[in-house]
Amino acid sequence: xxxxxxxxxxxxxxxxxxxxxxxxxxxxxxxxxxxxxxxxxxxxxxxxxxxxxxxxxxxxxxxxxxxxxxxxxxxxxxxxxxxxxxxxxxxxxxxxxxxxxxxxxxxxxxxxxxxxxxxxxxxxxxxxxxxxxxxxxxxxxxxxxxxxxxxxxxxxxxxxxxxxxxxxxxxxxxxxxxxxxxxxxxxxxxxxxxxxxxxxxxxxxxxxxxxxxxxxxxxxxxxxxxxxxxxxxxxxxxxxxxxxxxxxxxxxxxxxxxxxxxxxxxxxxxxxxxxxxxxxxxxxxxxxxxxxxxxxxxxxxxxxxxxxxxxxxxxxxxxxxxxxxxxxxxxxxxxxxxxxxxxxxxxxxxxxxxxxxxxxxxxxxxxxxxxxxx
Amino acid sequence: xxxxxxxxxxxxxxxxxxxxxxxxxxxxxxxxxxxxxxxxxxxxxxxxxxxxxxxxxxxxxxxxxxxxxxxxxxxxxxxxxxxxxxxxxxxxxxxxxxxxxxxxxxxxxxxxxxxxxxxxxxxxxxxxxxxxxxxxxxxxxxxxxxxxxxxxxxxxxxxxxxxxxxxxxxxxxxxxxxxxxxxxxxxxxxxxxxxxxxxxxxxxxxxxxxxxxxxxxxxxx
Numbered sequence: 001x002x003x004x005x006x007x008x009x010x011x012x013x014x015x016x017x018x019x020x021x022x023x024x025x026x027x028x029x030x031x032x033x034x035x036x037x038x039x040x041x042x043x044x045x046x047x048x049x050x051x052x053x054x055x056x057x058x059x060x061x062x063x064x065x066x067x068x069x070x071x072x073x074x075x076x077x078x079x080x081x082x083x084x085x086x087x088x089x090x091x092x093x094x095x096x097x098x099x100x101x102x103x104x105x106x107x108x109x110x111x112x113x114x115x116x117x118x119x120x121x122x123x124x125x126x127x128x129x130x131x132x133x134x135x136x137x138x139x140x141x142x143x144x145x146x147x148x149x150x151x152x153x154x155x156x157x158x159x160x161x162x163x164x165x166x167x168x169x170x171x172x173x174x175x176x177x178x179x180x181x182x183x184x185x186x187x188x189x190x191x192x193x194x195x196x197x198x199x200x201x202x203x204x205x206x207x208x209x210x211x212x213x214x215x216x217x218x219x220x221x222x223x224x225x226x227x228x229x230x231x232x233x234x235x236x237x238x239x240x241x242x243x244x245x246x247x248x249x250x251x252x253x254x255x256x257x258x259x260x261x262x263x264x265x266x267x268x269x270x271x272x273x274x275x276x277x278x279x280x281x282x283x284x285x286x287x288x289x290x291x292x293x294x295x296x297x298x299x300x301x302x303x304x305x306x307x308x309x310x311x312x313x314x315x316x317x318x319x320x321x322x323x324x325x326x327x328x329x330x331x332x333x334x335x336x337x338x339x340x341x342x343x344x345x346x347x348x349x350x351x352x353x354x355x356x357x358x359x360x361x362x363x364x365x366x367x368x369x370x371x372x373x374x
Numbered sequence: 375x376x377x378x379x380x381x382x383x384x385x386x387x388x389x390x391x392x393x394x395x396x397x398x399x400x401x402x403x404x405x406x407x408x409x410x411x412x413x414x415x416x417x418x419x420x421x422x423x424x425x426x427x428x429x430x431x432x433x434x435x436x437x438x439x440x441x442x443x444x445x446x447x448x449x450x451x452x453x454x455x456x457x458x459x460x461x462x463x464x465x466x467x468x469x470x471x472x473x474x475x476x477x478x479x480x481x482x483x484x485x486x487x488x489x490x491x492x493x494x495x496x497x498x499x500x501x502x503x504x505x506x507x508x509x510x511x512x513x514x515x516x517x518x519x520x521x522x523x524x525x526x527x528x529x530x531x532x533x534x535x536x537x538x539x540x541x542x543x544x545x546x547x548x549x550x551x552x553x554x555x556x557x558x559x560x561x562x563x564x565x566x567x568x569x570x571x572x573x574x575x576x577x578x579x580x581x582x583x584x585x586x587x588x589x590x591x592x593x594x595x
Contacts (some may be wrong), residue, residue: 048478090408110379180377182561205562206559220436222443224436224440254443255442255443255444256440276434279435280380281379283439283443283477322473334498334500340505340506340509344506344513347476347506347510348513349479352446352481356449356481357514359449359485
């Protein structure tokens, strides 16, 4: 606390009594004096350090009255107040951590901690923790993403110590933000229809992943105007959000974009994101209807694929059962070189690849004129 | 250079507001800006006192992404843009970061680069992509160098090196090294350049070793 005394006479002595009344009504005092060396005298006091018998064991408002005691007569010259809380802030966003500090309990006393909203205890409460040898309790609570918004209450009660007023405080819980990461868009051909599959992760500020709620993905056609809305929901198997868009046979080929607009994701508890829109472009190739096998062939291939997958699954299950008891599980990375060659050939048959290839050859024939960069 | 035109993200790690620059790489590729106009010096932002780092971000605006995908790319004009940047800023190295697919923009990047560094995870999908890329690069007569990323902690260093060598031999590519999976990097949420914030972290040493090997591949001249 700082007291500025104006209108002082240089060389004169001034004395002040600082009186603080804590929330329980207890009064503590501190006397300070100083000689003025100009028209303003500044004096400082630190509560509870300078005040005899003072403490901050009660949460609430502490009232300050300062009396000038010298030169006489004694007169009230200043008033003020300050607040001592149990928590390190009065407002938090979900996923933030509330740090609680309380004094005035007995050494190693068992303290009951209650966290509640509208009289209903938060999940996992009450909790019990011992105060330290100085009677101080320190406790931290990370606010879950589903904690009710608005006023929440923390209250503490000791097994033996009875405080008046009791340790109880209101703090405000606000929604948190969610960031969207790793938005990917993959177009696959399923039974002659192109399907765009969108995947992304939602992350809270503490780094944990959201696994509830939904997002609206805006799918934009190459003209940049036509929009389609896709709902993406959480898939527990892949631990990511998924949404799909089936492209109509009349859908244009070219560069499309998937956009998750600002606040288009809601985890179901009112935590929304992203703060700025997230975009992922993707290419839709023209469909070659002539390459689409007849339905009966597709069904046959699907049947073969299912049989092969079942066989593969049986092998995997046997493998796990056989080696499951071993400490280290062996994974086998298989690479199909024929598929790789086929895919590489597909890329190399594209017009753009041919163009790049030709230009590179031209550059190689005149290296002096156009040196290579990169 | 953030060449992931379909979903740019490097600006996030560099703490750059994507709307800060009047021009981006997309403008350069569509002949709407000079390459140096779409480039920003990063030394002050990254608190680097030595050397120089320049960053060319890609646009995050939907209409510009679609425009770039529509417009097509020219090898010669992109080569010239890179040449211009090299001369203007006296670059020793130019790193072009692309997305994993083999689309026109990645083919363009492959066309202009002297060396291709493939960062791959140890999974079926990435291995397949690496194999395809190695095949295509061979046709373009571009050397490929492989880095395995996010190697699970259960795998011992010697085992990881053996796997890396085997993959390199199978795909006929040179191996540069491997990086372990780091939960701390994942938890950093791309908020900044992890190894600059954590220079004593073991993975920072791995990155330095990798950088030394990259230097061995030669520079711009």
